[in-house]
Amino acid sequence: MNKEKVKQLYSKKIQEFNKNNFLYFEKNSPKISDAEFDKLKVEILELEKKYKFLKSKDSPSISLGYKPSKNFTKKSHRAPMLSLANVFSEEDLVNYEKKILNYLDKKENFKIEYSAEPKIDGISASLTFKNGKFFTGLSRGDGKEGEDITANLKTIKDIPETISSKDFPQDIDIRGEVFIQNSDFLKMNNKFANPRNAASGSLRQKNPKDTKKIPLKFIAYTFGYEKGLNLNFQSEYLKKLKQWGFKTNPLNRVLTGIKNLMSNYEEIQKKRKELDFDIDGIVYKINNFEIQKRLGNVSNAPRWAVAHKFSANNGISKIIDIDIQIGRTGALTPVAKIKPINIGGVVVSNATLHNEEEILRKDIRIGDEVLVERAGDVIPHIISVDQSKREKNHKKFVFPVRCPSCGSKTIKDFNSITKKEDAVRRCSSEGYECEKVSIEKIKHFISKEAFNIDGFGKKIVEKFWELKLIRLPQDIFNLDFSKIENLDGWGKQSVLNLKYSIDQKRNISLERFIYSLGIRHIGMENAKLISRYVKNLSNFISLSKNQNLRDLLNIDGIGETQITSLKNFFLNKINLKVINELNKILKVKEAIQVKKDGSLANKTFMITGKLIGISRAETKSLIEQNSGSIVSNVSKKLNYLIIGEKPTKRKIEAAQELKIKILTQNELFKILNKSS
Numbered sequence: 001m002n003k004e005k006v007k008q009l010y011s012k013k014i015q016e017f018n019k020n021n022f023l024y025f026e027k028n029s030p031k032i033s034d035a036e037f038d039k040l041k042v043e044i045l046e047l048e049k050k051y052k053f054l055k056s057k058d059s060p061s062i063s064l065g066y067k068p069s070k071n072f073t074k075k076s077h078r079a080p081m082l083s084l085a086n087v088f089s090e091e092d093l094v095n096y097e098k099k100i101l102n103y104l105d106k107k108e109n110f111k112i113e114y115s116a117e118p119k120i121d122g123i124s125a126s127l128t129f130k131n132g133k134f135f136t137g138l139s140r141g142d143g144k145e146g147e148d149i150t151a152n153l154k155t156i157k158d159i160p161e162t163i164s165s166k167d168f169p170q171d172i173d174i175r176g177e178v179f180i181q182n183s184d185f186l187k188m189n190n191k192f193a194n195p196r197n198a199a200s201g202s203l204r205q206k207n208p209k210d211t212k213k214i215p216l217k218f219i220a221y222t223f224g225y226e227k228g229l230n231l232n233f234q235s236e237y238l239k240k241l242k243q244w245g246f247k248t249n250p251l252n253r254v255l256t257g258i259k260n261l262m263s264n265y266e267e268i269q270k271k272r273k274e275l276d277f278d279i280d281g282i283v284y285k286i287n288n289f290e291i292q293k294r295l296g297n298v299s300n301a302p303r304w305a306v307a308h309k310f311s312a313n314n315g316i317s318k319i320i321d322i323d324i325q326i327g328r329t330g331a332l333t334p335v336a337k338i339k340p341i342n343i344g345g346v347v348v349s350n351a352t353l354h355n356e357e358e359i360l361r362k363d364i365r366i367g368d369e370v371l372v373e374r375a376g377d378v379i380p381h382i383i384s385v386d387q388s389k390r391e392k393n394h395k396k397f398v399f400p401v402r403c404p405s406c407g408s409k410t411i412k413d414f415n416s417i418t419k420k421e422d423a424v425r426r427c428s429s430e431g432y433e434c435e436k437v438s439i440e441k442i443k444h445f446i447s448k449e450a451f452n453i454d455g456f457g458k459k460i461v462e463k464f465w466e467l468k469l470i471r472l473p474q475d476i477f478n479l480d481f482s483k484i485e486n487l488d489g490w491g492k493q494s495v496l497n498l499k500y501s502i503d504q505k506r507n508i509s510l511e512r513f514i515y516s517l518g519i520r521h522i523g524m525e526n527a528k529l530i531s532r533y534v535k536n537l538s539n540f541i542s543l544s545k546n547q548n549l550r551d552l553l554n555i556d557g558i559g560e561t562q563i564t565s566l567k568n569f570f571l572n573k574i575n576l577k578v579i580n581e582l583n584k585i586l587k588v589k590e591a592i593q594v595k596k597d598g599s600l601a602n603k604t605f606m607i608t609g610k611l612i613g614i615s616r617a618e619t620k621s622l623i624e625q626n627s628g629s630i631v632s633n634v635s636k637k638l639n640y641l642i643i644g645e646k647p648t649k650r651k652i653e654a655a656q657e658l659k660i661k662i663l664t665q666n667e668l669f670k671i672l673n674k675s676s
């Protein structure tokens with residue numbers, strides 16, 4: 001069989017595997033027997049073993065273990081299992097600390113203490129202990145719900161069954177990582193590509209007896225829900241874990257200062273090869289629980305922790321050509337097509353060149369030999385050109401002045417804040433007027449955080465576009481299924497499945513809806529903020545009447561950049577048509593309001609001047625947690641004006657005139673039950 005044929009066969013099998021995986025796990029209606037399903041999996045794994053060039057992120061060798069299994073019941077986590085934001089460099093780390101200090105309203109010389117813990121690359125688990133007894137154990141799942149894998153976890157020797165220490169909390173979720181040591185993995189002689197996949201597969205065996213045969217280990221590092229844990233520091237908690245009989249990482253450290261974090265990082269990175277477990281970075285957690293609490297979370301990650309990923313793997317390759325990719329915001333991104341190279345187990349054949357300036361700055365030419373870096377999950381990029389290998393015929397790249405898709409002029413926006421031209425060149429067409437932009441917008445519309453339609457992936461968007469079945473997002477809800485049924489690779493059942501998945505998403509939350517529109521500068525976080533503010537879709541639509549738009553400035557996190565972007569969005573008639581059409585077809589749910597019956601319900605606040613020891617963002621968040629809201633001007637609607645240092649006189653006078661209650665910071669804290 002030639003290479004192309006092997007690849008075709010491989011992707012056909014993966015497609016079939018995933019189709020059946022979906023039917024089995026998601027729909028609970030398998031169309032093939034378990035044995036046939038297992039055979040299909042083995043065939044894929046064998047192909048991968050025989051032909052090393054085969055790689056797919058959808059392969060069961062990679063994705064196995066992440067799908068919810070019907071062998072286990074799902075259970076809600078009592079506290080969500082969050083993920084971590086990543087940093088890759090000292091600069092990222094410095095910025096992370098600055099942000100934290102800003103949020104806490106601390107000066108630059110304030111020393112933050114971190115618990116620096118090697119990040120084991122295994123499978124996280126949450127173990128509930130009640131009255132000292134191991135009760136249930138859940139996998140992470142989607143962070144909200146995990147699978148009940150108690151029986152399998154009970155086979156792990158590192159997990160104590162009972163803990164009799166007096167100071168062990170009465171009810172607690174102990175969280176940590178299940179993993180396989182490298183030396184044990186090598187002895188296992190199994191079909192898994194790496195210890196992580198092996199740990200994941202082993203934890204999900206149907207029969208705990210099979211799990212027991214695998215030398216799984218457990219290291220504890222955090223907790224979820226707790227009752228009776230009276231500690232102040234993460235380092236104290238880690239110490240206690242050890243006393244209670246859990247294993248903790250011997251390389252955990254308490255450190256302050258970025259310089260110390262960096263030298264610890266480099267030291268451990270050097271040791272990495274000698275360790276008997278895989279680590280992919282260092283987790284930094286703010287050591288003080290009180291500060292952790294103040295910092296809280298952003299969507300699905302805590303503000304109080306960050307993962308410092310180990311520096312990338314890199315390799316030498318050659319630039320074959322430079323292509324232009326067009327994104328959903330019209331951004332033209334140059335991408336280098338490179339001679340495929342294997343970097344850390346992944347075959348890389350594309351590397352982003354970011355923008356025009358980057359190509360000029362690094363003097364990258366077609367034909368050049370280059371150093372390529374692949375850091376974590378980030379798209380590979382070019383670090384440098386080997387000038388000694390430069391030849392005369394290596395061609396300079398001419399950046400297109402017209403959009404390669406629709407021929408419109410390309411432009412660079414002028415940033416009125418930085419007073420500089422944007423580095424990114426964009427297609428100047430009005431979004432849906434450009435074919436490539438439209439396709440990308442629709443891909444965004446169906447993406448995971450947006451409509452997330454099962455079985456409707458990017459490839460399908462491209463196919464349906466090609467067949468003129470879709471042009472605008474609303475077309476997804478008016479598809480002509482009779483045409484799809486006759487397409488290659490489709491049949492009655494798969495069309496039924498697709499129709500079902502689409503129908504499921506006719507009901508959608510307002511935040512997802514806003515996010516799915518793909519408005520520049522309105523990511524998930526901003527979509528959430530806006531949805532909470534406008535409450536329902538018709539209020540959102542009425543933002544298109546410009547005078548309402550500026551009200552959004554009341555939202556902390558929304559600034560001029562977002563307002564300008566929304567204004568441009570609403571000025572475009574096609575966008576309005578898309579929203580209005582979707583409004584007819586869909587049921588967009590009202591935004592869920594954060595706790596309505598708190599002590600500050602229906603009370604409005606405004607802050608003038610600087611508060612001490614607390615940022616505005618945190619104050620606002622505290623008020624909102626108690627159901628109060630913040631407004632940005634003094635009017636009859638305002639209940640309390642809070643004055644800090646150097647308040648605006650005019651605001652105080654206006655408040656006095658309207659007989660609005662004026663509070664000092666201390667008085668506010670009293671209301672919030674918080675000491676300053």
Ligand code: IVH
Binds near residue numbers: 083121177222283305
């Ligand atoms: S703390 C909210 N501590 O990293 C805090 N996680 O991307 C999240 N991990 O799913 C967990 N070592 O599987 C924490 N010392 C450590 C860790 C660690 C490894 C994993 C864990 C988690 C992932 C976060």
